[in-house]
Structure formats: C-alpha cells, structure tokens
Amino acid sequence: MNQLQSLREEFRNYLDTVRSETMSCENVLQKLQIYTADVYERIAEQLPAIMETIESNNDESRVLVSYFISGDSELNQDSVVSEELKDVQVKLSDAASSMRLMRTDDKELFQQIEEQVGQMSEIRDSISEIALISDDIELLSYNAGFVASRAGSSGAAFTYIAREIKKLSNRTTSLVERMRRNTEELVESYRQFNERIEKINTETDERLNNIEDHLGSIFNKYNTGLKNIAGLLMENLDSVNSIKQYVPKIMISLQDQDIIRQSLEQASSINLDMVQQLESNLRLYSNQRVDEVDTSMMEGTSALTILMSKLANELIGKITQNLDESLHKLSSDLGEFEQQLRDVEEDRKSLVDFFANAQEGLGNKSSIEMIFDESSEMITDLLQFIRNSIVQKREASKLGTLLIDNMEKTIRCFDEMHDIVKGFSLIKVASKMEIAREMELSRNITASSEMFEELTEKMETTILQVRKQLHTADVSIRENLMTLSANLAQQQDDVAALTHNMEQSVSNLETMRENLNDAIRAVGANSTELFALIEDSLNGARTIKGLIGQAESISRQYGQIISQSEEFRVQGHQMGFTEFLSPVIPERFPGFMRMISKFTVYSDKEIASEIYDVDIEEGDASGELTLF
Amino acid sequence: MEISTVSTDEYAYIMLSGSVNDGEIAKLETAFREVLGQKVRKVALALEYVPNICSAGLGVIMKYQRLLKDQHKTLEVHGVHDSLYALLLSIHFDKLVKIKKKATIPVI
Numbered sequence: 001m002n003q004l005q006s007l008r009e010e011f012r013n014y015l016d017t018v019r020s021e022t023m024s025c026e027n028v029l030q031k032l033q034i035y036t037a038d039v040y041e042r043i044a045e046q047l048p049a050i051m052e053t054i055e056s057n058n059d060e061s062r063v064l065v066s067y068f069i070s071g072d073s074e075l076n077q078d079s080v081v082s083e084e085l086k087d088v089q090v091k092l093s094d095a096a097s098s099m100r101l102m103r104t105d106d107k108e109l110f111q112q113i114e115e116q117v118g119q120m121s122e123i124r125d126s127i128s129e130i131a132l133i134s135d136d137i138e139l140l141s142y143n144a145g146f147v148a149s150r151a152g153s154s155g156a157a158f159t160y161i162a163r164e165i166k167k168l169s170n171r172t173t174s175l176v177e178r179m180r181r182n183t184e185e186l187v188e189s190y191r192q193f194n195e196r197i198e199k200i201n202t203e204t205d206e207r208l209n210n211i212e213d214h215l216g217s218i219f220n221k222y223n224t225g226l227k228n229i230a231g232l233l234m235e236n237l238d239s240v241n242s243i244k245q246y247v248p249k250i251m252i253s254l255q256d257q258d259i260i261r262q263s264l265e266q267a268s269s270i271n272l273d274m275v276q277q278l279e280s281n282l283r284l285y286s287n288q289r290v291d292e293v294d295t296s297m298m299e300g301t302s303a304l305t306i307l308m309s310k311l312a313n314e315l316i317g318k319i320t321q322n323l324d325e326s327l328h329k330l331s332s333d334l335g336e337f338e339q340q341l342r343d344v345e346e347d348r349k350s351l352v353d354f355f356a357n358a359q360e361g362l363g364n365k366s367s368i369e370m371i372f373d374e375s376s377e378m379i380t381d382l383l384q385f386i387r388n389s390i391v392q393k394r395e396a397s398k399l400g401t402l403l404i405d406n407m408e409k410t411i412r413c414f415d416e417m418h419d420i421v422k423g424f425s426l427i428k429v430a431s432k433m434e435i436a437r438e439m440e441l442s443r444n445i446t447a448s449s450e451m452f453e454e455l456t457e458k459m460e461t462t463i464l465q466v467r468k469q470l471h472t473a474d475v476s477i478r479e480n481l482m483t484l485s486a487n488l489a490q491q492q493d494d495v496a497a498l499t500h501n502m503e504q505s506v507s508n509l510e511t512m513r514e515n516l517n518d519a520i521r522a523v524g525a526n527s528t529e530l531f532a533l534i535e536d537s538l539n540g541a542r543t544i545k546g547l548i549g550q551a552e553s554i555s556r557q558y559g560q561i562i563s564q565s566e567e568f569r570v571q572g573h574q575m576g577f578t579e580f581l582s583p584v585i586p587e588r589f590p591g592f593m594r595m596i597s598k599f600t601v602y603s604d605k606e607i608a609s610e611i612y613d614v615d616i617e618e619g620d621a622s623g624e625l626t627l628f
Numbered sequence: 629m630e631i632s633t634v635s636t637d638e639y640a641y642i643m644l645s646g647s648v649n650d651g652e653i654a655k656l657e658t659a660f661r662e663v664l665g666q667k668v669r670k671v672a673l674a675l676e677y678v679p680n681i682c683s684a685g686l687g688v689i690m691k692y693q694r695l696l697k698d699q700h701k702t703l704e705v706h707g708v709h710d711s712l713y714a715l716l717l718s719i720h721f722d723k724l725v726k727i728k729k730k731a732t733i734p735v736i
Contacts (some may be wrong), residue, residue, distance in 0.1 A: 225718040232719075235683040239650055343653070347687025354690050354724065361724040370720040 003575045004295070011298045012285050014568045018305060018561050019278040022271060025312070025554045029268045032547050033261065036323065039540035040257035043250070043330070046533050051247055053530045054341075058237045061523040065237075068516045069230035081226060081512055088379065088505040089219050095498045096211040099386060102491050103204060106393075106484065110197065113480050116473040117190040117403075120183055123410075126466040127179050130417065133459045134172040137424070137452065141165035144448045157434045161427055165452065168423045175420065179413040186406035193399035200392045207385060218378045225371040229355050233523055236348045243344065246337040253333055256326040260319060262601050267315040273595065274308045277301060298572060299579040302565045306584050307592060307612070309565070313558035314607050320551045323544065331541045338534045345527050356520035368520065372513040376506050383502050390492050397488055400481040407474045414467045421463055424456040586612045629678075631655050633662055636734055640666050641706070643674040643733060648685035656685060660692040669701055674733045676707035686721075693725055706731035 066072050071079040078086070145162035148155035207214075281301055284292050358364040365373065431449045572580035586592050586608075596608045596616050605616045629646040640663035648656060663671050673689070675681075681689070693703045705727040708716065713729060716722055 221718070224714075225720070228715050228718045232683040232686060236687070239682075239684060242650065344684070346691065347684045350687040350690035350694075351683060354721075355719070359724055362720060363723075367720045370723065371718075 003577075007295070007298065007572055007575055007577065008290060008293050010568065010571060011293065011301075012282070014302070014564060015278050015282050015285075018564055019275065019282065021557045021561050022275050022278065025557050026268065026271050026275060028547075028550050028554050029264060029271060029316075032319075032323075032544075032551055033264045033268065035544055035547055036257060036264070037261055039544050040254055042540055043334075043537045044254050046537055047247060047250060047254075050530060050533050050537075051244065053533065054240055054244075057527060057530070058240055061237055062234065064519040064522060065230050065233050068512075068519050069226045070234065081509075081516065082223065084505070084508055084512055085219050085222055088502070088509070089215055091498070091501055091505065092215050092379065092382065093212065095386065095495075095502075096208055096215075098494055098498075099204065099491075100208055102487060102494075103201060103208070105487055106197070106201065109480050109484050109487070110194065113190070113477055114194065116477050116480075117187060119469060119473055120187050123466050123469060124180070124183055126462050127176060127183065129462055130179075130459060131173070131176045133455050133462070134169055134176060137165060137172070137455050137459075138169035140448055140452050140455065141169055144452070147448065158431075161431050161434065164427055165424070168420050168427070172417065172420050175413060175417055179410060179417070182406060182410040182413055186403065186410055189399060189402040189406050193396065193403055196396040196399060197393060200389050200396060204389050207382075211382075214378075214382070218375050222371060222375045226368070229368065229520075232351055233348075233355075233520070236344060236351060237523075239344050239347075240341070243337065243340045246333055246340070250330065250333045250337065253326060253330040256322065256329075259601055260323050260326065263315060263319045263322070263604055266599055266601065266604055267312050267319060269595070270308050270312045270315070274305060274312070277304060295572065295577045295579045299569070299577070299582060300588075302568050302572075302580075303582065303584045304589055304592060306562050306565045307586055307589065309558045309561045310611055311596070311608055313555055313562075314611055315604055316551060316554050316558070318603070318607060320548050323551075324548055327541050327545055327548070331538060331545075334534060334538050334541065338531070338538070341527075341530070341534070348523065352520055352523055356517040366517055368517055369513060372509055376509055379502060379506060383499055387495050387499060390488065390495050394488050394492065397481070397485055400477075400484065404474070404478060404481065407470070407477060411467070411470050411474060414463055414470060417463050418460075418467065421456060421460045424452075424459070428453050428456055586614055629655065631659050633659050634734065635663075635666060635668060638668065639670045639672045639706075640668045641672050641674055641733055645677040647679055648681040650682050650684050653682075653684045653688055656688050657692075660688065660695075664692070664695060664699070670704060671696055671701060672704045672706040672731075672733075674707050674731070675705055675712055676709055676731075679709045679711050681712060681715075690724075702726070704728065706733060 067079060068081055069079050071077050071082055141162045144165065145159055148158035148162055151158070278301070281293070281297070284290060353359075355367045357366050358369075359366060362370050428449075431452065569580045582588070586596070593614075593616075596605065599605045599608070599616075608614075609616050629644060629648055629652045631645075631652075632643050634641045634643065642656075642659045642663060644656075660671075671692075689703075696703050703725050705716075705725055708727055708729055713727070716727060721727075
C-alpha cells in the first residue's frame with residue numbers, strides 16, 4: 001500500500017470519528033434549541049396568565065369586600081351590610097320615636113288622674129266637716145235626752161228619739177273613721193301606682209333621651225370595625241400591585257431568549273455544515289469513488305473542520321454563558337416575584353384567618369362574628385328593655401284596679417252615710433210630730449229639735465256634694481285608666497311588631513355575617529393555581545439549567561475534533577504531503593466566510609473576527625444584525 | 629420606622645417607632661425571628677410611637693402570635709398609639725393579644 005492509500009484509510013477513520021462526535025454535538029444543540037424555545041415561550045405565555053390570575057383574584061376579592069363592607073364610593077353605593085345596618089338603625093329610631101309619643105300620651109293621662117286624685121284632699125275636708133256635724137249631733141242627743149228626762153212622762157218619746165240619734169251618731173263616727181281610712185288608702189294606692197309608673201317612665205326617658213347616641217355608637221362600632229377590616233384587606237390586595245413591577249423585568253429576561261435562539265441556530269448551522277461536509281467525503285468511500293479523495297480534499301476538509309469547530313466551540317461557550325446568566329436572572333426574578341406573592345398571600349391568610357375563622361382567644365369566634373354579635377347583643381338588649389318596660393307598665397297598671405277599688409269603697413261609705421242621714425230625717429219627722437202633740441213641752445226641746453234639723457240638712461248637703469264629686473272622679477279615673485290600659489295594649493302590640501322586625505333584622509345580620517365570613521375566606525383563595533403557574537415556569541428554567549451542563553460537554557467534544565483534525569494534518573505532513581503545511585485560515589474558504597457574514601447576532605461576528613483575526617463583511621439582505 | 633429589641637428575665641421587647649409600612653416588614657420579621665429564638669416566655673410589642681400599621685405588618689404580627697403560641701409563649705402589646713389602638717379595638721385584636729394601653733418599657 002502506498003502512502004496515499006494509507007493516508008486515505010486514516011482519513012476515512014478520521015471522518016468516521018469526527019462525524020460521530022459532530023452528530024453528538026448536534027443532538028445536544030438541537031435539544032438545547034428546542035427546550036430553550038419551549039420553556040421561554042411557555043414562560044412568556046404564562047406570565048400574562050399569571051398576571052391575569054392575580055388581577056382576576058384581586059378583582060373578585062375587591063368586588064366581594066366592597067359589596068359586603070366598603071361599598072363603592074365612586075358609584076356612591078353603600079355596602080349590603082351598611083344598608084342593612086341603616087335599615088335596622090331607622091327601624092330602631094322609629095321605635096324610639098313611637099315610644100316617645102306613647103310616653104307623651106301617658107304623661108297626659110297621668111296628669112288627669114293626678115288631678116282627680118288631688119281632689120281627695122277636698123273630700124278629706126268634707127269628711128272632717130261631717131265628723132264635726134256628727135259630734136254636734138251627738139252632743140245634741142245628750143242634751144235632748146237630759147231635757148226629755150226632766151220633762152218626765154211627757155218627754156218619754158223624746159228620750160227614745162234622743163237614744164236613736166245617739167245610735168246613729170255612733171254609726172256616723174265609725175263610718176267617718178272608715179271614710180278617712182279609705183280616702184287615705186285611695187291616695188296611697190294612687191301614690192304607689194304613680195310612683196311605679198313614674199319609675200318606669202323615668203328609666204324609659206333616660207334610655208330614650210340618648211337612644212340616638214346609643215344607636216349611633218352601636219352602628220359606628222359596626223361600621224368602624226368592618227371598614228377597618230375592609231381597609232386592611234384592600235391594602236393587602238393593593239400590595240399585589242407593587243409586585244407587578246417584576247413582570248416587565250421578567251419580560252426583559254425573556255427577550256434574551258431571542259438572541260440565544262439565533263446564536264444557537266448559527267452554532268447549529270456551522271455544526272450541520274460540518275456534518276454535511278464530512279458525510280459528503282464519506283460517501284466517496286461508500287460509492288467506490290475513493291480515487292477522488294486526494295490530498296487537497298483531505299487537507300481542506302481537516303482545515304475547514306478545525307475552523308468550524310473553533311468557531312462553533314466559541315459560540316457554544318458564549319451561548320451557555322449567556323443562557324446561564326439569563327436563566328439566573330430569570331429564576332431570580334421569578335423567585336423574587338413568587339416570594340413577594342407568597343409574603344402577601346401569607347399576610348392575607350393571617351388577616352383572613354383572624355377576620356373570618358374562629359379564634360380561640362375570641363371565644364371561638366372570628367373578628368367579624370365578634371363585631372356582629374356584640375352589636376346584635378346591644379340591639380337585642382335595647383329591644384329587651386323596651387319590651388320589659390311595657391310589661392312593667394302593664395303590671396303597674398294593675399295598681400290602677402286597686403285605685404278603683406278604693407274609690408268604690410269610699411263611694412260605698414258615702415252611700416252608707418247617706419242612709420244614716422235618711423235615718424236622721426226619719427227621726428226629724430218623728431220629732432216634729434211629737435213637738436206638734438206636746439206643744440206644752442219646754443222650749444229647750446223645741447230648740448234642740450230645730451238645731452238637729454239644721455245639722456241633718458247640713459250633713460246631707462255635704463254628703464251629696466262629696467258623693468257627686470267622688471262619682472265624677474271615679475268616672476274620670478276609670479276612663480283614664482281604660483285609656484291607659486288601651487295605650488299599653490297598643491304599645492305592647494307595637495313593640496311585638498318591632499321585636500319581630502328587629503329579630504328579622506338580627507337574623508338577616510347573622511346570615512350576612514356568615515356570607516361575609518365566607519366571602520372573606522374566599523379572598524385570594526384561588527392562588528394555588530397561580531403558584532402552580534409560577535412553579536411550572538421555575539421548573540422549566542431548572543430543566544434548561546440541566547441542559548447547560550450537557551452543552552458544556554460539547555466544548556470538550558469540539559476540543560477533541562480539533563485535536564484529531566490537527567493530528568491528522570501532522571500525520572499527512574509526516575507522510576510527505578506538503579499540502580498539510582497550508583495555513584488554516586478562513587480566507588481560504590469563501591463559503592465559510594459568506595456563512596459568517598450572514599450571522600444575525602453581531603457579537604457572534606465579533607467572536608469570529610477575534611478568533612480568526614479577520615474582518616467580517618456586513619451580512620447580505622438575509623442576515624439582519626442583532627445587537628447582543 | 630425604627631426598630632430595636634431588648635430583653636429582661638420576663639420579657640423580650642420589640643420596640644417600634646414610626647408607621648409600619650410595606651417596605652419595612654422585613655425588619656419587623658427579623659425582630660420577631662430574633663425574639664422567637666430567645667428563652668423568655670413573653671414577647672411584648674411596644675407600639676406607643678406607631679400611629680399606623682399596614683395590613684402586611686398586622687399579618688406579620690398575627691403570624692408570629694401563632695408561632696409564639698406554638699412555642700407556648702405569649703405576645704402582648706405594651707403601650708399603643710391612640711389611633712392604632714382604635715383600629716385594633718375595632719377589629720377585636722385586643723381579644724387575640726393582650727393590650728396594655730400604657731406601659732413602661734425598661735431601658736437597658
């Protein structure tokens with residue numbers, strides 16, 4: 001075998017080895033190209049989706065918070081809780097006004113009753129007068145009895161009359177005592193009745209006087225608590241906006257991908273050219289055209305392989321470095337973005353948990369439940385007070401019955417007194433008849449009889465007058481008490497209706513509290529999907545990071561290709577072929593130079609200029625320069 | 629916002645001065661982490677000179693209240709600014725964390 005044949009065999013082995021290594025580089029380059037494009041494109045697609053999810057979560061949460069608590073100030077619209085609270089406030093205010101009106105009616109009635117009972121002092125005077133008359137009659141009866149006994153048998157009838165007068169007089173004394181007692185009891189029963197009603201009314205007045213303030217404080221507490229919760233939640237939702245600043249940074253990082261992709265394409269095109277060159281040489285062997293494989297071809301192929309490998313190696317080195325930096329930046333931005341979101345999320349969870357979930361320290365209630373329950377308790381307490389005051393008034397009004405009873409007893413006393421006066425009248429008639437029969441009786445008896453007549457008439461007049469007064473008072477008090485009773489019944493009905501309304505409102509508030517709790521719990525609840533998207537992007541970046549390690553192995557392979565090519569050239573030269581002394585410079589290969597000039601990434605051209613120490617022409621129309 | 633910590637046998641104090649804003653949450657977390665590792669059973673937040681706390685700040689306080697509780701420690705507020713006090717009462721935060729409206733913080 002001559003030297004040329006030996007060299008051709010070596011060349012064939014060299015081609016096989018280098019082709020296999022170049023193909024292996026191509027596989028890694030292809031993978032890197034595909035994965036990088038895939039991951040970067042996916043992140044570019046996911047980023048708007050992430051932002052959309054954040055914004056949509058925020059919008060939903062905002063709508064919930066403003067619907068339930070804060071309302072919409074731009075639309076001048078109140079929240080549902082606020083509207084419900086206003087409704088309750090109006091109802092309670094109405095109730096207070098109606099209580100005030102009823103109280104005014106009550107006052108008028110009590111004034112009238114008081115006036116009637118006040119007349120009892122006049123009646124007491126009349127009773128004293130009757131007592132005095134009765135004392136005079138008794139004295140008179142002693143005198144008449146004495147005169148009659150002195151008159152002997154002719155005064156026997158008068159002795160009997162005097163005894164009867166004495167009996168009636170004694171009855172009168174005892175009756176007057178009862179009348180006095182009854183009147184005292186009547187006044188006392190009114191005093192008690194008035195005192196109890198007054199006590200209830202004073203308490204009611206005190207409560208009604210500051211009821212608006214009280215209601216104001218209840219609803220202020222409600223509103224303040226809930227608005228503060230809304231404010232804190234809104235603030236948390238707003239803080240997401242500041243995180244949005246990471247998005248443009250991430251988008252810029254993603255733009256790197258375009259340049260890396262172009263560089264990868266360029267490196268791959270060099271690699272593919274090399275593969276084609278090597279395969280075309282190898283085909284000469286398989287097609288039995290080995291004679292065409294001359295020293296010039298072998299030298300040219302090995303020289304071009306060295307040039308191309310050097311350039312591809314430099315480009316890959318630069319690509320992996322750029323890709324590494326870009327991925328580092330991207331992962332760092334995405335990581336920071338995720339961390340910020342997680343911080344906000346964690347804060348929100350703490351707030352939402354405290355606001356809407358049962359807390360041990362809050363008696364297993366949420367903050368919202370506490371606010372609602374505390375205020376509902378105040379409303380219920382107010383209602384209970386209104387209801388109780390009516391019940392107490394009704395209880396107290398029963399004392400009015402005692403008043404009526406005492407009035408009736410007093411009237412009965414006067415009726416009885418009237419009967420006594422009738423007895424006196426009968427005695428008066430008997431006395432007149434006796435005087436007519438016994439004209440000769442002493443003038444003393446006549447005088448006593450005339451005085452008795454006068455006293456009896458006076459007593460009757462007084463009794464009739466008081467009886468009339470008492471009757472008028474009795475009718476009036478009865479009427480007033482009936483009106484009071486009717487008023488109280490009406491008040492009780494009104495309060496029952498109000499209670500029903502308020503219970504409905506409290507129940508509405510309870511339902512609202514549950515809805516609000518649910519709504520607050522839902523604030524930011526969709527973030528799992530969001531974090532899954534971010535995690536997917538980060539995983540993609542990690543995958544490329546792994547491929548960078550493989551890309552670094554290409555460099556070693558290109559190093560081997562270069563050294564194998566140089567070894568082959570040394571071998572050719574040692575075998576006596578001077579062609580292998582030709583310089584390995586790109587200018588010898590115009591096609592290669594054209595390929596470099598078409599590079600679209602400016603920095604890649606610079607690399608070529610540096611390693612070959614040549615000027616690279618500007619690219620033609622197909623090559624658009626990209627600054628890197 | 630200024631923040632400092634000091635410890636006695638009984639309490640670890642976190643003393644704040646100035647409004648707690650979003651950008652200063654990290655400082656608050658650092659202070660909490662510091663006292664979380666100490667042996668004291670009680671941690672007191674001095675908020676007398678803190679007119680306002682942002683939601684993130686309140687979130688952090690709530691988070692560390694839970695973490696302290698998990699370690700059988702308690703969080704208290706010793707001294708609170710009037711405006712902040714109204715906010716905390718309105719949301720019943722005082723039921724979660726004991727608040728002493730006025731308190732003397734030891735100077736060490």
